[in-house]
Amino acid sequence: MKNERDEWELPGGKLELGEDPEICCVREIKEELVLNVKAGLILDSWVYHNYIWLLS
Numbered sequence: 504m505k506n507e508r509d510e511w512e513l514p515g516g517k518l519e520l521g522e523d524p525e526i527c528c529v530r531e532i533k534e535e536l537v538l539n540v541k542a543g544l545i546l547d548s549w550v551y552h553n554y555i556w557l558l559s
Contacts, residue, residue, distance in 0.1 A: 504535065524548060 506512045516531040518524065525542035532540050 504512060504514060514532055514535040516527065516534070518527045522530075524545055528542050528545070529540055532538055
């Protein structure tokens with residue numbers, strides 16, 4: 504999908520509190536691409552921290 508800068512970008516999002524990563528993946532793809540998918544083995548992931556709130 505393309506973002507607001509007309510660049511290609513993968514769908515993504517955030518885990519909801521208590522949500523399993525596999526469920527999150529299925530939900531985000533459904534929300535952003537309107538596709539019904541089934542999650543398999545997650546090969547890799549990363550945590551994107553936002554520490555800006557610590558500076559205020």
